[in-house]
Amino acid sequence: MRDTTASAAAGTRWALEARGLGRRYRRAWALKDCSFRVPAGRIAALVGPNGAGKSTLLALAAGLLEPSAGEVRVFGAPVTEPAAMARWAYLGQDKPLFKRFTVAEHLRMGQELNPGWDQEAAERIVRSGQVPLQARAGDLSGGQRTRVAFALVFGKRPGLLLLDEPMADLDPVARDEMGALLLSEAAEHGTTVLMSSHLLSEIEDMCDYVLVLDGGRMRLAGETDELVPMHTLVSGVTEQDGPPASLNTHTVVEVRTAGRHFSALVRREGPLDPAWQLSEPSTEEVLLAYLRSPGAPPLLSPTAVPCHRKEASA
Ligand SMILES: Nc1ncnc2c1ncn2[C@@H]1O[C@H](COP(=O)(O)OP(=O)(O)OP(=O)(O)O)[C@@H](O)[C@H]1O
Numbered sequence: 001m002r003d004t005t006a007s008a009a010a011g012t013r014w015a016l017e018a019r020g021l022g023r024r025y026r027r028a029w030a031l032k033d034c035s036f037r038v039p040a041g042r043i044a045a046l047v048g049p050n051g052a053g054k055s056t057l058l059a060l061a062a063g064l065l066e067p068s069a070g071e072v073r074v075f076g077a078p079v080t081e082p083a084a085m086a087r088w089a090y091l092g093q094d095k096p097l098f099k100r101f102t103v104a105e106h107l108r109m110g111q112e113l114n115p116g117w118d119q120e121a122a123e124r125i126v127r128s129g130q131v132p133l134q135a136r137a138g139d140l141s142g143g144q145r146t147r148v149a150f151a152l153v154f155g156k157r158p159g160l161l162l163l164d165e166p167m168a169d170l171d172p173v174a175r176d177e178m179g180a181l182l183l184s185e186a187a188e189h190g191t192t193v194l195m196s197s198h199l200l201s202e203i204e205d206m207c208d209y210v211l212v213l214d215g216g217r218m219r220l221a222g223e224t225d226e227l228v229p230m231h232t233l234v235s236g237v238t239e240q241d242g243p244p245a246s247l248n249t250h251t252v253v254e255v256r257t258a259g260r261h262f263s264a265l266v267r268r269e270g271p272l273d274p275a276w277q278l279s280e281p282s283t284e285e286v287l288l289a290y291l292r293s294p295g296a297p298p299l300l301s302p303t304a305v306p307c308h309r310k311e312a313s314a
Pocket residue numbers: 025026029030048049050051052053054055056057
């Protein structure tokens with residue numbers, strides 16, 4: 001886990017806090033009653049099926065959408081306040097660049113728009129991908145455009161980086177390179193990252209915090225080190241063609257049967273039956289079980305639950 005001293009000294013342990021956050025499009029709620037927080041310095045994954053509300057949550061966190069209910073704070077300040085706006089950078093799925101502008105012109109624009117601009121870092125990110133500074137954005141490959149977009153958001157030197165499926169259009173080698181770049185830049189500067197992704201193996205490798213959304217509701221949130229050990233994979237022999245009744249003394253996230261055998265992911269609520277085979281799940285197995293079982297009881301670790309506003313400001 002990375003050092004968060006710089007962020008803590010800057011005023012708060014929490015890079016992002018949401019209380020009762022909701023967003024409605026016409027009559028349908030895309031996000032409903034979401035309360036959670038992300039500590040400063042984490043690489044956090046935002047996971048969920050298509051339409052779960054991930055892009056909506058990221059746009060709310062970046063102040064690009066207005067909430068229909070609740071509030072979002074970035075480093076303790078409401079997201080629309082100038083103090084908060086200077087501290088985040090957002091990269092949407094479409095990675096908007098100006099086709100006719102060269103890479104160098106994009107970086108110059110970044111410099112002019114952002115008081116804390118780090119030209120050296122932005123150029124380093126571009127050059128390390130052999131992207132020519134004089135090339136026009138319209139002539140770049142998808143991977144090269146992603147690299148320039150990364151240079152623009154990292155050049156801003158944000159405390160919080162909000163990334164909506166940042167690597168979706170990259171080939172596996174470029175994905176690997178951009179993932180490593182993201183981790184090293186974030187570690188060097190203590191940046192908090194919240195990124196949506198559908199690639200669970202990538203999340204397992206990169207992220208130390210997870211938020212799982214489904215149907216606009218928060219299903220799972222917290223440090224992977226806290227959440228994963230709360231779960232056990234169990235398997236054994238079925239009883240009367242179904243999982244054993246004693247399984248229900250635990251919180252069952254997912255259970256499956258095949259012939260005379262059952263397997264399940266449970267949150268332990270006491271000793272487990274010694275007749276069952278037990279194993280520790282990986283982060284990927286825990287995420288997959290929650291994604292496959294939208295009806296499973298939600299779980300927010302103590303770190304992820306925001307305190308009431310009065311307590312927070314006390
Ligand atoms: N501008 C909009 N107008 C109306 N409905 C919208 C709008 N944007 C999103 N929605 C709806 O809100 C819900 C959440 O959408 P959102 O794009 O946030 O999901 P997502 O988790 O990012 O999905 P994906 O993984 O497919 O990108 C969906 O039901 C979607 O149809």
